[in-house]
Amino acid sequence: MSAGKVTVDGHVVEINDARNILEVVRRAGIKLPTFCYHSELSVYGACRMCMVEVEGRGLVASCSTPPADGMVIHTSTPRTRRLRRMIIELLLANHDRECTSCERSGSCKLQQLARQMGVTEVRFGQRDKKLPVDNTSPSLVKNPNKCILCGDCVRMCKEVQGLGIWDFAFRGAKTQVTTAFGLPLAEVACVNCGQCVAVCPTGALTVKSEVDKVWEAIQDPGKVVVVQVAPAVRVAIGEEFGLLPGEKATGQMVAALKKLGFDRVFDTLFTADMTTIEEALELLGRLQNGGRLPLFTSCCPAWVKYAEQFHADLLENLSTCRSPQQMFGSLVKKYYAREIGKNPAEVVCVSVMPCTGKKFEARRPEFTTGGVPDVDFVLTTVELAQMIKEAGIVFNELEPEVFDNPLGMGSGAAVIYGASGGVMESVVRFISAHLSPGDVSRVDFYPVRGMQGIKEAEVETGGQTLRLAVVNGLANAEKLINRIKSGEAFYHAVEVMACPGGCLGGGGQPYPNNTASRLGRMKGLYALDRAEQLHRPQDNIFVTRALERWFGGPANANTHHSLHTRYYPRRRISGKPVEVNGRREEHPVEVSVCVGTNCYLKGSYDILNKFMTLARQMGIADYVQLKGTFCLEHCDRGVSIKVNDEIITNVTLDNAEEIFKTKIAIKAEPPWVV
Amino acid sequence: MEGTGRKFEKLQEIIARHEGKVSHLIAILQEVQQEYRYLPEEVLTYIATALNIPPAVVYGVATFYAQFSLVPKGKYVIRVCDGTACHVRGSEPIHFALRKELGLAEGQQTTGDLQFTVETVSCLGACGLAPVVTINDQEVHGQMTPEDVLRVLRAIKAGESQEERREAHA
Amino acid sequence: MLKSRQDLKALTERAREALKKEKLRILICAGTGCVANGSLGVYEAFREELAKRSLPYKVELVQEVEHPATALNISGCHGFCQMGPLVRFEPQGVLYLKVKKEDVPEIIEEHILHNRLVERLLYHNPLTGQVVVREDDIPFYQNQVRIALEHCGRVNPEDINDYVAHGGYQALEKVLFEMTPDDIIKEVLDSGLRGRGGAGFPTGRKWAFARSAAGDKKYVICNGDEGDPGAFMDRSVMEGDPHRVLEGMMIAGYAIGADEGYIYVRAEYPLAVKRLKKAVADAEAIGLLGDRILGSDFSFRIHIKEGAGAFVCGEETALIASIEGQRGMPRPRPPFPAQSGLWGCPTIINNVETLANVAPIITRGANWFKQYGTPASPGTKTFALAGQVAHTGLVEVPMGITLREVVFNIGGGLRDGKEFKAVQIGGPSGGCLTEEHLDLPLDFDSLQKVGAMIGSGGMVVIGQDSCMVEVARFFMTFVQNESCGKCVPCREGTKRMLELLNKITTGKATEEDLSLLEELALVVKDGALCGLGKTAPNPVLTTLRYFRDEYEAHVREKKCPAGVCKALLSYFIDQEKCRGCGLCAKNCPVEAISGEKKQPHTIDLVKCIKCGTCMEKCKFGAVYTA
Structure with missing residues (x-):
């Protein structure tokens, strides 16, 4: 890093380890316009908006040029102004300019910078081709016609989430950001975290809105509409109404929900406490019975889908606890509905979440009661704000109100679920008090707090040292898992949250959803925890009472049925199988050998080759149609194959010949058999 | 059917020869395209699996380079050089004549029967022979005119139908 | 295997002796152009015929005998196609043109057995009618100075011994045993060699940066992604003298402390790829590539990477991305490749022609090199002369020569008596120069001043009938x-x-x-x-x-002065020439043509869509544009 001074528009500024000119210029009180610069992501240098003139060097991109001692920088010259305006004009020419009806109208960076640069006319032709909108994902919508190809989503998905769902395809003016082969988003390994939406400067990536369905439910007199609100929503919704990130707005939010017409306004904190209790007892149980460790948290739906797709062998390690959202839905549909004398279909459960992945989670087929989903609709923080605005409610003038009971009560340990490390801290709070009932001293557990990607901690409890890890961002999770799998590291419990900073940085939070906002929200959450009267889940008597009344206590067969779940290996990508041999005969035996990553790594291609050789040797090659397919979703059970409709798992090179003879050859019907 | 089986074996062999190295992705795609005459989607997914990289990355690379095709190409790939030297000596009319003769619609490169693909290429570096047309990168025809190129095309077609007749006969 | 300096000296001696012993050598051009014209058939014919007569002569396929063979493209002739395949007889340097398979027995009979020239196959000066026997005497070459192309057409690119016999790998030997890396960089700096690929950055400075960059692992990349349409000098060097390129890379590697190199070649150049691969394998086989070369401490390996069709990969950061297996998208600089290049290691990227200049600079010295060219742009530059010029082809000339000399003296002026209008120089990155620049010296700085650039050296001559x-x-x-x-x-x-x-x-x-x-x-x-x-x-x-x-x-x-832009033309029917056959009217897709049978027809300019069908169909040439 460098020292020295530069001159910015005539003012001398210390370099002071600034990474690039952009940062130095910012210190001089000037915010250069950018589309593709994010301090959390690698430097891309493509939008060229931030170019400045440096004496002796001409125009340079400030995001990718380090400052040097003595540099004389001019940020606003005829050339930089001409450049910035023209870039905006070029982007607008290729942009689907339905601004007034765009979801991002008002929060769109292109719109904002066009105004800021004073671009009032576009002198070029229109976009020449309209591409189809991808509406297939339950969480996200992609409108390529609004994409300005800044690549923010690509780098976010690759660098922070380690997924690489988005990438550039084609080149030149035909360049697109797209999924593999342009497949629908619902058919690739997207975990619905929505971080791409969080960084998208325009309306190219947006959250799929469920606002209309919620309005419909509210206005249906035959329905009781119950709403739950996740912890991270309360420290962010104010941003939509001019408050700072982290500024407390819980009371106004509750008041607004009531004004909107929700029949009961409950709090997800309630089931967050319940989750802590169930999960902590699960951990203690595993410690006692020698169960699979580390125990991974399972509150984050993006992480769960990620594990199902990429780590089938770890699914046993995931806590079987449903997430707080789904525990809540289950309670509402199975118990609360009954208590108010309704059947599950008459109660609509809406949740307000900071998260886009929750929309996917709510649709998982496991989470239903009597044929209806436990959680009917999921709104993001931004969608709720949208409803409040639509209804004309003046948020800042609302008198604070409180959540309804019985499902409206939560401890401080539940509030911090919204921050990375919060779940782990709650578990620690529960366990330390649970194992030494007299000890009420320690409540705060600082080592797991903060924005850092990987945090490690140890805690002494019940005469045992528990090794804990907390990660946020799936790329960090992957790193940690690799260390665990290689034996380099061991933990008893691991908390994984897909979004940077945890749920408070979720894909459904207001714009801007950057590090500064996230830090503000995080501060807000810990402040709320401090202000709460209760700091341990077991002190929440509404929760302990509910556990007693509905389940006869925590962690038993009853809670297991309603509050826990299981996980399934999941394919990453849909698509045609690889043809290994064509068919000659009309009704061949169809044999698909899985060549998805898990089976591939276990050598499934050798098995495929073996089958091919056997078919040739036995002279029935024309009667067996061999294919390599991408995942039969039995990744946890060795190499899988599918013979006609039957799935056979645990195929190895050793048993391949026998399986071929007994399961495949026998079904092939060469004419001489008949 | 032996053909597809061989292709799959070849695919595995290519990946193995490159030791599944990501830095060899372009070379792998080049060799695989030689086998399949194009890059089928499922084969690209297979390559992504074998190299342990996101399929979107493979798709991104495959669509970036002009050499790769994600749709089947014709048996005969006719490339019309449109480098500067060829352009100023009239490569455009040659290209048009070919497309017209083969009845290719706008944006269409390959004939419906998968016999012919017509492409332009930015420069083959054979500027002294301009304008240049190549067939399957093997035959180089220099100093072409629209009439010449149609003669070349008809000769290929004649050879084809002769082959067909021979096959039918056999 | 060569294990020491002495081993190489011995090999050089042996190769030189073997070369001297050959009384006769027949070189048959195997460049892309000659192959297209059947030079491989000629080659086979020579082999068969020689075998039949039990003659012990060596026949070799050589990259374009005397580059560019197209230089023989005289006005009135339609070019290279009619001139190739070319056959050169060494050591006399006799060149035969347009040799067909059928000519082979006659050549053997006359030239070899009776020591008589086959006059009808020699070059005839179209102006004087004079017969030119030796290739070097063809007027076209008199203004040229060949450094980068020195060996092209003279050595067998597929024979490492032939390269060694012609002084190959002497420079490598010199640097390994007589020079320090700093000496090399100083020599290259002193020579004033500037990158031949585009911007003309001083090669020695680039090397010095990479040498001083921190890191144990460094790379040398040879940029053979010659994508400028209309430029093919790098292809000729890679196909015609691949060992020269390897030698340049090895010297660069020794200078900066690299032990690995990549050559990135356009996929459109299959022959270059093949020759380079063979050259690398041959050099490895005799120990000129590999560990502890010639017993020194220097180890070096070279890999060939084929491009896949993307012009932008000629840009160094995009090229690096492509070698790494990614989309060839450039990234911002800094950091420069010399600091952080291939896989984050210090990397130098030099173009083919630049590297081809390295070995002679080392063996003959910076002062020798500087005698050519201008003080700020020493040495020579290869240009690919194309377009409406009489003689098209590769020319290697000293920097600072004027455009006029290249276009008119070497290129023979415009073809078909056309009038000069402009020269497009430097490909898509370059610019168009006009008559007023004809006396401009061709060097990096002069061109930049007028808004053009040497680029990789494409030079397209444009006549008055082209629309700018x-x-x-x-x-x-x-x-x-x-x-x-x-x-x-x-x-x-x-x-x-x-x-x-x-x-x-x-x-x-x-x-x-x-x-x-x-x-x-x-x-x-x-x-x-x-x-x-x-x-x-x-x-x-x-x-x-x-x-x-x-x-x-x-x-x-709304007029195109050169009459090129179709949409600005209007179609008319010459009332004198029209016979009223009605063919045009029948074929007009918009029924814009009317007229009585056997009477002159007319075109309704409002309806006309300027498709040109009428002009194409008319048998009497009656349709014209204006």
Whole structure:
């Protein structure tokens, strides 16, 4: 890093380890316009908006040029102004300019910078081709016609989430950001975290809105509409109404929900406490019975889908606890509905979440009661704000109100679920008090707090040292898992949250959803925890009472049925199988050998080759149609194959010949058999 | 059917020869395209699996380079050089004549029967022979005119139908 | 295996002796062009015929005998096709042209057995009718100085011994045993060698940066991604003298402390790939590549990477991305490759022609090199002369020679008596120069001053019948297609520049469009991320500067002065020539032609869509445009 001074528009500024000119210029009180610069992501240098003139060097991109001692920088010259305006004009020419009806109208960076640069006319032709909108994902919508190809989503998905769902395809003016082969988003390994939406400067990536369905439910007199609100929503919704990130707005939010017409306004904190209790007892149980460790948290739906797709062998390690959202839905549909004398279909459960992945989670087929989903609709923080605005409610003038009971009560340990490390801290709070009932001293557990990607901690409890890890961002999770799998590291419990900073940085939070906002929200959450009267889940008597009344206590067969779940290996990508041999005969035996990553790594291609050789040797090659397919979703059970409709798992090179003879050859019907 | 089986074996062999190295992705795609005459989607997914990289990355690379095709190409790939030297000596009319003769619609490169693909290429570096047309990168025809190129095309077609007749006969 | 300096000296001796012993050598051109004309058949015929007669002579396939064979393309002749295949007899240097399989027995009979020339196959000076026997005496070569192309056509590119016999790997031996890396860098700096691939950055400075960069692992990359349409000098060097390239890379590697190198070759150059691969394998086989070369501490390996069709990969950071297996998209610099290049290691990237100059600089010294060219641009430059010029082909000339000398003395002026209008130099990154620049010295700095650049050395001569707006549109179409799509100015800017040029050439543009085009061109030049984008507007900017009147004619009068832009033409029927056969009217897709049978027809200019069908169909040449 460098020292020295530069001159910015005539003012001398210390370099002071600034990474690039952009940062130095910012210190001089000037915010250069950018589309593709994010301090959390690698430097891309493509939008060229931030170019400045440096004496002796001409125009340079400030995001990718380090400052040097003595540099004389001019940020606003005829050339930089001409450049910035023209870039905006070029982007607008290729942009689907339905601004007034765009979801991002008002929060769109292109719109904002066009105004800021004073671009009032576009002198070029229109976009020449309209591409189809991808509406297939339950969480996200992609409108390529609004994409300005800044690549923010690509780098976010690759660098922070380690997924690489988005990438550039084609080149030149035909360049697109797209999924593999342009497949629908619902058919690739997207975990619905929505971080791409969080960084998208325009309306190219947006959250799929469920606002209309919620309005419909509210206005249906035959329905009781119950709403739950996740912890991270309360420290962010104010941003939509001019408050700072982290500024407390819980009371106004509750008041607004009531004004909107929700029949009961409950709090997800309630089931967050319940989750802590169930999960902590699960951990203690595993410690006692020698169960699979580390125990991974399972509150984050993006992480769960990620594990199902990429780590089938770890699914046993995931806590079987449903997430707080789904525990809540289950309670509402199975118990609360009954208590108010309704059947599950008459109660609509809406949740307000900071998260886009929750929309996917709510649709998982496991989470239903009597044929209806436990959680009917999921709104993001931004969608709720949208409803409040639509209804004309003046948020800042609302008198604070409180959540309804019985499902409206939560401890401080539940509030911090919204921050990375919060779940782990709650578990620690529960366990330390649970194992030494007299000890009420320690409540705060600082080592797991903060924005850092990987945090490690140890805690002494019940005469045992528990090794804990907390990660946020799936790329960090992957790193940690690799260390665990290689034996380099061991933990008893691991908390994984897909979004940077945890749920408070979720894909459904207001714009801007950057590090500064996230830090503000995080501060807000810990402040709320401090202000709460209760700091341990077991002190929440509404929760302990509910556990007693509905389940006869925590962690038993009853809670297991309603509050826990299981996980399934999941394919990453849909698509045609690889043809290994064509068919000659009309009704061949169809044999698909899985060549998805898990089976591939276990050598499934050798098995495929073996089958091919056997078919040739036995002279029935024309009667067996061999294919390599991408995942039969039995990744946890060795190499899988599918013979006609039957799935056979645990195929190895050793048993391949026998399986071929007994399961495949026998079904092939060469004419001489008949 | 032996053909597809061989292709799959070849695919595995290519990946193995490159030791599944990501830095060899372009070379792998080049060799695989030689086998399949194009890059089928499922084969690209297979390559992504074998190299342990996101399929979107493979798709991104495959669509970036002009050499790769994600749709089947014709048996005969006719490339019309449109480098500067060829352009100023009239490569455009040659290209048009070919497309017209083969009845290719706008944006269409390959004939419906998968016999012919017509492409332009930015420069083959054979500027002294301009304008240049190549067939399957093997035959180089220099100093072409629209009439010449149609003669070349008809000769290929004649050879084809002769082959067909021979096959039918056999 | 060569294990020491002495081993190499011994090999050189042996190879030289073997070469001397050969009384006769027949070199048959195997360049892309000659192969297309059947040189392989000629080669086979020679082999068969010699075998039949039990003659012990060696026949070799050689890259384009005397580069460029197209230089023999005299006016009135339609070019190389009729001149090739070429056969050269060594050591006399006799060159036969347009040799067919059937000529082979006669050549053997006359030239070899009876020591008589086959006069009908020799070069005939079209002006004097004089017969030229020796290739070197052909007037075309008298103004040339061959350093990079020194061996092309003279050595067998597939025989490492032949290269060694011609002094190959002497420079490597010298640096390994007599020079320190700093000596090498000083020599290259002193020679003033500048990168031949584009911007002309001093090669020695590049090496010095990489040498001083921290890191144990460093790379040398040879940029053989010669993508400029109309340029093929690098291809000729890679195909014709591959060992020269390897030797240059090894010297560079020794100088900067690298032990690994990559050659990135365009996929469109299969022959270059094949020859380079063979050269690497041969050098490895005798220990000139590998561990502890010639017993020194220096180890070096070379890999060949084939491109896959992307012009932008000629840009060094895009090239690195492509070698790493990614989309060839440039990244911002700094950091420069010399600090952080391939896989984050210090890397130098030199173009083929630059590397081909290294070995002679080392063996003959910086002062020798500096006697050619100008003080700021020493040495020679190879240009690919193409377009409407009489003699097309590769010319290697000292830097600082004037455009006039190249176009008129070497190139023989314009073909078919056309009038000179412009020269497009440096490919899509370069610019158009006009008559007023004919006496401009060709060197890096002089060209930059007038808005053009040497680029990789493409030189397309344009005659009066070409439309400069259309020329600019052609290059814009090219860069638009080849833009990687990363930065906004290049991706969107070139697209819109092309849109504006299309409007101009179809007569739909306004005065405002013209100034918008200029403004946009300047923004793209200012704002693009990489060299491709920054230089993409050059063809437009230079034509706007020197041929503004042509643009204005398209915009104001809706006329194309050169009569090239189809949409601005109107079709008429010559009333004298028309016989009223009605064929045009029958074929007109919009029924714009009317007339009584056997009476002259007319075209309704309002209905006419200018498709040109009538002109094509008319058997009497009665349809004309104006």
